[in-house]
Amino acid sequence: MTELNKSAFLETIGQDVPTVVDFWATWCMPCQVFAPVVEEIAGEMDGKANFGKVNIDEERDLAIEYGVSSIPTLVIFKGGKEVERLVGVRKKAEVVEAVDKYC
């Protein structure tokens, strides 16, 4: 999954296909547990949705601008707008279902 910096982030979320952004950090242990799951979903939904991740330590402004206060958080964007967010570690089917709605 691609690590997004600010410009890549803005470019990706502006697209018509939904983009799922995983806000994470290296010391966040639940994020480490969740990452391979999100990675797996990204593989399965390849072509239907974009997936990327934002390291809140490196892109702190981005996290704050989008009101992310707790990680892991998945934010789903479509056409540059946030359409849904999932806070915390979630079951795989729940994430797939949430993203599917916007595909």
Add this chain to the structure above:
Amino acid sequence: MIIGSGPAGLEAALNLKIRQKDFLLFGAADLSNKITLAPRINNYLGLPGISGGDLAARFREHLEQMAIEIVPEQVTTVYPMGEYFSLATAHRTLEATTVILCPGVFNSKDLPGEAEFLGRGVGYCATCDAPLYRDRTVAIVGYTDESVEEANFVCDVAVKVYFVPGKAFTRPLDSRVEVVDDVPVEITGSGKVEQLILNNRTLAVDGVFLLRETIAPASLVPGLETENGFIKVDAAMQTNLPGCYAAGDCTGKPHQYMRAAGQGQTAALNAAAYIDIQKHTHAE
């Protein structure tokens, strides 16, 4: 992996040890306050009228004899990965073939505003989210032994940290942290957290961390089936997730020591059998 150090978790540990399985027992150093606080116990087989404190001492002695140690860390996430489980505490991640959940009963009610502001200022892992509070004000409501460390950690980053102790704390708290002995009532704000309202005082904050001893089973283990807040198990103490067992108060009523211990034993023996089958299939 055993989660919880009440009678259910301890009895599970004992049985896994006897079966010579490798395991870790996560819980509280003082076992469980549901043991230590009981004034007089009349229904524990063989130990009539024993006090909770004495029972806890006996439990501890037994653990020592069997060389079983408690890892004093709260497990925050158990994720079923199919063939194994991925676990997280505040400090590390681990993998396990089986998990036995013995966290006791989950009885903490949501604070008004908690669900509304989850991820918008409300969080459950201060160490995870600390960097997002650089130069901001944070309140930590601490019901766990580790809360003090989390408060100390956050005060290196935040401009101001309030600590609202949910229980007596013994570990050293950083002098920059302001202790507020009060009871949380509500979290308010517009769009994001702005205030933590206490009984006698209102704190203007950007974030509130609620560090509770027990985590709702369905949040602890995504995908775990529960019913009325209790974990659903079959007679083998197996949950809906293969390899994941549960025992004790978390599976339902009556809430009693012997039931918890008995279920812990059942869960451990079935988990041990599950491990053997897994090994066998992999060997083939």
